[in-house]
Amino acid sequence: MFNNFSKASHGLLMATLLGITSLNAQTVIYSENFNSGTPAFTLNASDMGSQTGGSNTWVINNVYDGGFFGGQTPTQPGGITGGPESKYMHIKSDMTDNASFNAGFSGVTGNVLTKMNTAVSTVGYTNVSLDFWTLCYGHASNTTRYYGKTFYSIDGGTTWVQNPTTYSQIDTWTKVAPITNPVFDNQPDLRFAFMWVQAGGGGAADPAFSIDEITIKGNSGSVTPTITTTFTAGASYCPGADIVVPFTSTGTFASGNTYKVELSDANGSFANPTAIGTLASNGNSGNVNATIPAGAANGTGYRVRVVSTDPVVNGSPNGTDFAIAPGQEIVVTSDPAGVNNLCGGSITLSIPNTYTGINWSPGGQTSNSIVVTAAGDYSVSANGTGGCPAQSAVISISAADAPTANFTYTQPSGYLIEFTNTSENGVTYLWNFGAATTTSVNPTFTFPFDGEYPVKLVVTNECGTDSITILVDVKKLVGINDLQANANLLIHPVPTQDVLNLDFTGATNENATINILNPTGQIVHSENCQLTASLKRTIQLGNLAQGLYLLSISSESGTITKKFIKN
The missing domain is CATH 2.60.40.10 (Immunoglobulins)
Known part of the structure; x- marks a missing residue:
């Protein structure tokens, strides 16, 4: 329900204004009294479905006498520049030039709009307000048939938002209560519009909606910049997906400022954010192109925010969580299991049937399994969880034959x-x-x-x-060293039972190894020795089984072997 400003409440309003201190000592940012120059208004604009030509239209003049058809428009008090009959912006009928809307012919319907066509910058100002002087009677007993209302825009006049208060039953020039809204502050492009509403019906009465002494004021000084992230998130995004993150900001940003989009973790925390997009700008609105990181973890609680570098400002996160589906590597199984060699046959490669958009390479097959009969490198791409692209590793298939031993x-x-x-x-x-x-x-x-x-x-x-x-x-091949060595080695007793005695002569200062081997070639006894001109050695055989054995003495000069039997 809109508030309605009427003559009856005028006295109380003016008394209240005397107690308002938050608007005291404000700076005038913009003013218009219509007395000179070209006012920055487009009369009878078509925005919001308004009429652009009808029996009642907006004009700017200083006509107060409506003659026979219009009656007399009230003159202005001393607070209005150029009064008592200065120029003013008002509704007039096609029969008069003063603030008369042909109240006697009240069957006229439709809205008529006048709007500012030039931006007013409130950057650096707080507590910004709009006030003006007005006449607007409309109807003696009904405030919703004929009345005035105001709108504001912060996007160059593309979108208009209605202010709460409406105006009717005001038959003398009255200064309205300042219209305030935090959104008016720190705007590079603030505009206002005035609309005359004609719902129709009897009982209509002049004067029509009239405006003079428009003033926009604000408190100047240091303003803390803010950034609002206006991104409307989808339910889920794939790693690598491109997104556009819009934002608005208030305050002043340096010429070298960069806006950045930051991505939270999967729980919505910005303790360690990830930068995913940038925009070099010092404007107070824009769109930042960003990309979901390819390595982003699976999660459902992600958010983004826009931040700035000069000054450093952390913007508000977007309003709702969104999910990032996992990046995936498709697991390919083979049948026979674990085999990647054709071996003269074939191999079946398969992926789970939960995937969609399957494409095998080479070949372009679209089923979840293929039969491979030729060697080569194979891979598959598909859409996995959340419709996100997935890719397999390369599977190399070879074509080796079975082995042949020889x-x-x-x-x-x-x-x-x-x-x-x-x-x-x-x-x-x-x-x-x-x-x-x-x-x-x-x-x-x-x-x-x-x-x-x-x-x-x-x-x-x-x-x-x-x-x-x-x-x-x-069959043993005997070498020169062996012949020489064999002539110098005696073993006894042969056969033997518990000990074997060695008598070796002829070599000097050589390291050698004495081994005893069984018939299968296993070494059953081994010891090191130093060959001298005369070497005698006794080897204990008590732990050996009965049978045929081979004694060997090996050095750098060669190998001496002797067979013996243990009883």
Whole structure:
């Protein structure tokens, strides 16, 4: 319900104004008395559906005598510049030029508007107010048929907002109570408009809506700038999404100022905000282009705010929470599980059927699974949670064949055998010599005695396993050093039971190793010694089982071997 300003309340209003101190000592920011120059008003504007041509229109003149049809417009008191009959802005009919709206022909309906067409800057001012002198009777008993009202705009006249008070039953020039609103403060473009409302009906009475001595005032001084973030958030955004964040501000900002959009954490806290967009401007409104970070965590309590750099001002957050859906990497499974080699067959790649907008590359398939029969790199993109884009890692599919095991061997000296791996398509290898194993590609092995030894090679790759066993024929090759050494080594007793005695002559100052090996080539006894011109050694054999054994003495000069039997 709008307040109504009437003649009956005029006396009380004026008394109240005497007690108002908040508006004292104000600075006049703008004034208009219509007595000279070109007033900054557009008469009979079409805003808000107003009439632009009718029997009643806005004019500016100093006509007070309406003659036979209009009667006499009340003259002005001493407080109005140029009174008692100065120029004023008012409604007139097509039959008169004074403030008469043809009250006797009250069937006229429709609203008539006059508006300011020039911006008034209130930047740096607080407690900004509008006041003016007015006449506006309209109707003897009904204040809603014919009356006046005012509007304000802070966006250049694009949008008009009605002030609460309406005016009627005022038949003498009266100065209205100042119209105040915090939104009037610190505005770069403040404007006002006046509307004459004609709802129709009998009982209409002059004078019509009349305006004079318009004044806009405010308190000058230091004003704390503010920023209001006016972003209307959607329910959810994807990482990487672009948004436009509008804002308004009050106060003065430096020419080098930058407005920034900050993103809260998922709980709406700005303790550690993330800057997601900037706008270089010192204006009091604008739109900042921003981007939701690609790495933003999943959450439902996000907000944004606009801040400034010069001066530093933290703006209010937007009014509602919004969600950020998670950035996703699509997990691709294969069938057979964990296999990425065709091995002469095929592999099925699949993703969960919760995804939409699926696109496999290469190929462009749109189903949640594909059958791969050719080697290459495969990936898939789709829309995941919240419709956000998701991407898989690259899956590399190879086309290796099953392995084939094979090897050859040579015997360069003694019982030493060198193996050459001739397998195909192998990835890993396992050799088994009976007494030992190795994973070397091309190993060597020393066998203990003459004889045939089964050697097994197992070859494996992602397509399977293959193996081969070959009997290796080992016959000792005797070298020069061995002949010389064998002539100088005696062992006794042979056969033996608990001890074995060694008598060695002929070598000097060489480190050597004495080993005893069983028939499978395992070392069952080992000790170090120093070869001298005459070496005698006794080895305890009590812990060995009965059977055939090989004694070897190895040094840099060569290897001496002797077989013996333990009973």
